[in-house]
Amino acid sequence: MTAMRTLLDQVVPATTGWSHVVNAGETLRIVDIAGRQAVDFLCYDAVDPGDRYNATNTLKVQGSAFIGLGTVLYADSGKPLLRVTGDSLGRHDTIYGCCSEANNRLRYGVTGTHSCYANFESELAKHGLDRSAIVANVNFFMQVPVEADGTLGVADDVSPPGSHVDLLAESDTLVVLSACPQMLNPCNGYNPTPVRVIVTAAG
Known part of the structure; x- marks a missing residue:
C-alpha cells in the first residue's frame, strides 16, 4: 500500500472561503466536521x-445530475480537472448554485x-480573477432532490459529522470553496460550522 504524506491540513472557519492549487496527483479531502454543512465549490x-x-x-x-464516487469534474475545454476517489455520503448537488446577496x-x-458568492469573489481576487469566473458550482454535502413534477428544494439532515469527499487532481487545479454561511434554508442546519481541508500526495 502506497504511503501518503500530508502537504496541508487546515480548518476553514465557518462562513469563510478558501482557495489552493492542488497539483496533479495530489488529493484534496474536504471534511464536514460537525455535519450538515454545505461546501460550495469551484475549480479551474x-x-x-x-x-x-x-x-x-x-x-x-456522467449521465447524472449529481456528483458521487467516480465522477470527473470537467472544464469548459473538456479537460479533466478532478476525480472523486472517495465519498462517504454518496451524492452531492450540482443544481442549486451558490447563495448570493441577489x-x-x-x-x-x-x-x-x-x-x-461574496466568498468566491474574495478568494478569486487572490488569483487575479473576478466575478466573471463564478459559474454554476458543486455543493458538497448538500442534496437537492428533483421530484417527478420538477419540484426541487434543499434536503435537511443530509451529512453526518465527519462526512468527507476525496478529489484527486487530474491536472494542476485551482480549487475555491466556501463554508456556506446560508441561514435562510436548511443546507447548514441553520448553524454554519467549519470544514477541514487536507491535501495529500503519495510518497
Whole structure:
C-alpha cells in the first residue's frame, strides 16, 4: 500500500472561503466536521484559469445530475480537472448554485446577508480573477432532490459529522470553496460550522 504524506491540513472557519492549487496527483479531502454543512465549490485549470469547471460537460458525460464516487469534474475545454476517489455520503448537488446577496433578496426578501458568492469573489481576487469566473458550482454535502413534477428544494439532515469527499487532481487545479454561511434554508442546519481541508500526495 502506497504511503501518503500530508502537504496541508487546515480548518476553514465557518462562513469563510478558501482557495489552493492542488497539483496533479495530489488529493484534496474536504471534511464536514460537525455535519450538515454545505461546501460550495469551484475549480479551474491552474495554468489557464479561464478554463473552468463546466457543470454541463460534467453532468452530460456522467449521465447524472449529481456528483458521487467516480465522477470527473470537467472544464469548459473538456479537460479533466478532478476525480472523486472517495465519498462517504454518496451524492452531492450540482443544481442549486451558490447563495448570493441577489438570490437571498429574490427568494427571501432580505438584504445585507453574507454569501458564498461574496466568498468566491474574495478568494478569486487572490488569483487575479473576478466575478466573471463564478459559474454554476458543486455543493458538497448538500442534496437537492428533483421530484417527478420538477419540484426541487434543499434536503435537511443530509451529512453526518465527519462526512468527507476525496478529489484527486487530474491536472494542476485551482480549487475555491466556501463554508456556506446560508441561514435562510436548511443546507447548514441553520448553524454554519467549519470544514477541514487536507491535501495529500503519495510518497
